[in-house]
């Protein structure tokens with residue numbers, strides 16, 4: 059990189075950093091923007107290790123950023139996909155119940171959804187479920203027509219393309235190692251490691267921290283006490299298993315159980331992929347360090363979780379597929395935590411925006427998050 063001072067640096071080229079880069083690249087007057095990522099290209103971490111579901115916004119507490127940005131974000135995302143030919147499908151989702159407790163959970167979901175402005179949910183009885191999905195087992199269900207699936211790689215490639223076309227510079231294979239606040243004229247000096255192991259620095263007026271699993275560490279590099287600020291993230295792995303191809307056409311919609319307590323995850327569900335595969339997952343396992351392995355022995359738990367509503371699943375046919383890691387603000391057993399998207403002037407760090415705890419539904423929210431970042435920083 060030759061530039062030594064730019065208007066704006068974005069750390070992290072996952073779907074969120076890319077959406078922020080694309081959004082801010084349209085600012086007038088134009089700003090010089092650098093998008094830095096430690097990996098060799100965009101989307102090598104959480105953004106390419108998820109369910110690729112466009113969520114409807116029915117789970118999150120009313121008034122939360124997750125609820126608001128998801129409801130806004132899904133519509134923005136559907137429009138973006140249509141405009142730029144990103145593969146997606148508004149396939150709909152069925153949330154099934156097979157016990158009194160699960161029935162009650164669906165009733166709660168209906169009111170949470172309504173409070174979030176999602177009014178398209180339909181209640182289904184057993185016969186209606188059988189008509190939509192003859193191979194699943196459920197006493198009753200909720201149908202969400204505005205849930206869909208997306209090719210997240212194509213989405214990220216388009217966001218990157220749009221940002222670069224508007225003049226954003228991408229700097230892959232650059233690991234941000236240190237951040238200094240500049241006393242004289244304000245702003246930040248970002249130190250990074252080059253691909254050849256040498257180090258360099260670049261100054262900027264505005265800094266957007268979209269570092270995903272490392273966002274808390276990047277906030278700490280800016281001098282924030284992340285424990286006191288409530289920014290400390292917990293790593294929570296989600297593993298996936300695939301079902302054999304001959305089962306792939308048994309299901310047309312996404313099928314979910316009711317969500318887990320405290321929204322640790324949405325429960326092991328079945329998703330169809332745009333290339334016609336069926337996958338089960340994710341589970342939720344807290345980790346001390348990043349580890350993307352899938353334990354084949356967990357197929358037993360997946361089978362137990364799924365057999366109730368997916369009677370066609372057999373334990374020995376589940377194949378380990380991949381895992382993703384959620385940057386969660388809530389630790390094991392702790393209550394719901396919202397996204398943190400914070401402009402940090404009140405901490406004496408003007409021009410810095412931290413995005414912390416951007417777990418699900420972060421993919422759905424990428425464009426709405428980018429718009430929020432723009433309004434926080436540039437009105």
Ligand SMILES: Cc1cc2nc3c(=O)[nH]c(=O)nc-3n(C[C@H](O)[C@H](O)[C@H](O)COP(=O)(O)OP(=O)(O)OC[C@H]3O[C@@H](n4cnc5c(N)ncnc54)[C@H](O)[C@@H]3O)c2cc1C
Pocket residue numbers: 069070071072073074075076094095096097100101102103104105106107108109110111112113232233234235268269270271272273276295296297340381382383384385416417418419420421422423
């Ligand atoms: C199992 C699982 C399932 C999910 N399913 C869904 C779903 O179906 N729908 C949905 O809407 N959301 C889902 N999500 C959430 C969604 O995937 C994330 O919210 C989203 O991908 C977060 O994107 P990001 O850009 O914030 O982070 P990332 O994709 O993690 O990107 C962060 C980037 O920052 C870079 N970086 C970090 N530190 C540094 C540094 N020091 N220097 C340089 N670069 C750095 C990394 O290299 C990385 O590329 C799921 C998540 C998981 C884990």
